Amino acid sequence: MAKYRKQPIVIEAERWEPGKTSPFLEQAKLFPIDSDIDWKCSECGNKASEHMNCPTLEGYHIVCPGDFIIKGIKGEFYPCKPDKFAMTYEPVEIG
Numbered sequence: 001m002a003k004y005r006k007q008p009i010v011i012e013a014e015r016w017e018p019g020k021t022s023p024f025l026e027q028a029k030l031f032p033i034d035s036d037i038d039w040k041c042s043e044c045g046n047k048a049s050e051h052m053n054c055p056t057l058e059g060y061h062i063v064c065p066g067d068f069i070i071k072g073i074k075g076e077f078y079p080c081k082p083d084k085f086a087m088t089y090e091p092v093e094i095g
Contacts, residue, residue: 010092012071018050028069028077030054054079
């Protein structure tokens with residue numbers, strides 16, 4: 001079996017929290033979950049009203065409070081859990 005290493009790339013990302021806005025998050029086109037009931041999220045334990053939807057290339061993904069929104073190499077956006085983000089990415093100083 002062959003082994004592969006992920007190519008090093010620099011991504012843009014921002015952590016989302018309920019009520020937070022920024023030009024970057026506006027580009028991601030997040031929008032509130034439309035639900036008749038305020039269900040409890042099995043992932044984070046917060047109510048549905050504290051979440052957002054993120055349109056991705058694969059469809060819509062739920063964004064929990066504290067998730068990172070990542071801009072991919074093709075300009076697409078998608079959410080990433082904080083623990084996975086910390087294992088995959090490190091800060092980069094540019095400039």
